[in-house]
Amino acid sequence: MNRKVSRIGASTLMVSLPSKWCKMNGLKKGDDVEIAEKEATLLISAKGKLQGNEVTIHVNSIDDFARWSISIPYLEGCETIRVVSPDIRVLARAQDVAMGLLTGFEIIDIGKGYCTLKNVSRGIEEEFPALFNRMQALSIAMGESIIEAIELRNHDDLPSLLRMETLSNKLSLFCRRIIRSNRISNGYSLYSATGNLEAI
Numbered sequence: 001m002n003r004k005v006s007r008i009g010a011s012t013l014m015v016s017l018p019s020k021w022c023k024m025n026g027l028k029k030g031d032d033v034e035i036a037e038k039e040a041t042l043l044i045s046a047k048g049k050l051q052g053n054e055v056t057i058h059v060n061s062i063d064d065f066a067r068w069s070i071s072i073p074y075l076e077g078c079e080t081i082r083v084v085s086p087d088i089r090v091l092a093r094a095q096d097v098a099m100g101l102l103t104g105f106e107i108i109d110i111g112k113g114y115c116t117l118k119n120v121s122r123g124i125e126e127e128f129p130a131l132f133n134r135m136q137a138l139s140i141a142m143g144e145s146i147i148e149a150i151e152l153r154n155h156d157d158l159p160s161l162l163r164m165e166t167l168s169n170k171l172s173l174f175c176r177r178i179i180r181s182n183r184i185s186n187g188y189s190l191y192s193a194t195g196n197l198e199a200i
Contacts, residue, residue: 053079062089077181081117091115103174135171139197
């Protein structure tokens with residue numbers, strides 16, 4: 001879907017939201033939307049669709065799907081994420097993201113044009129210190145393994161390094177989810193540290 005960028009005032013640019021999407025998400029003038037920014041992509045989420053600890057995400061096609069369309073509600077502490085799409089590839093990708101990155105989440109329902117992901121683990125949040133320490137140790141081990149693989153020109157270790165990277169991403173997302181939803185003391189510092197460790 002293409003939209004024209006309009007100018008309002010001296011320096012403000014604006015893009016209109018599709019009316020069908022606004023109606024589907026119950027948005028009206030004055031409502032807030034959540035905007036996430038990733039390089040050249042913006043993700044606009046309708047806060048109006050967030051009900052309690054549930055969120056529904058509508059995605060038209062695989063071209064419109066981004067991993068963080070699911071990981072943002074996860075980080076925000078949503079307990080149930082429902083993905084609705086006419087494109088079966090979107091639903092398959094959402095399930096892959098859930099299984100690969102969303103600690104504690106399982107696919108609890110699949111039907112024609114939707115899948116539902118739900119947090120099925122409780123109490124694991126108490127393990128935050130151990131998980132945070134594990135993430136730190138994993139980052140150090142990854143760095144050492146990368147340096148060794150480069151020095152020895154050992155390409156056989158690349159699959160192992162990719163698995164370590166996936167685990168690092170998963171731990172980082174989960175730690176940030178715990179920090180955001182449980183209001184841990186020093187939360188801002190820990191949240192920044194967690195993101196920086198994962199980015200290394």
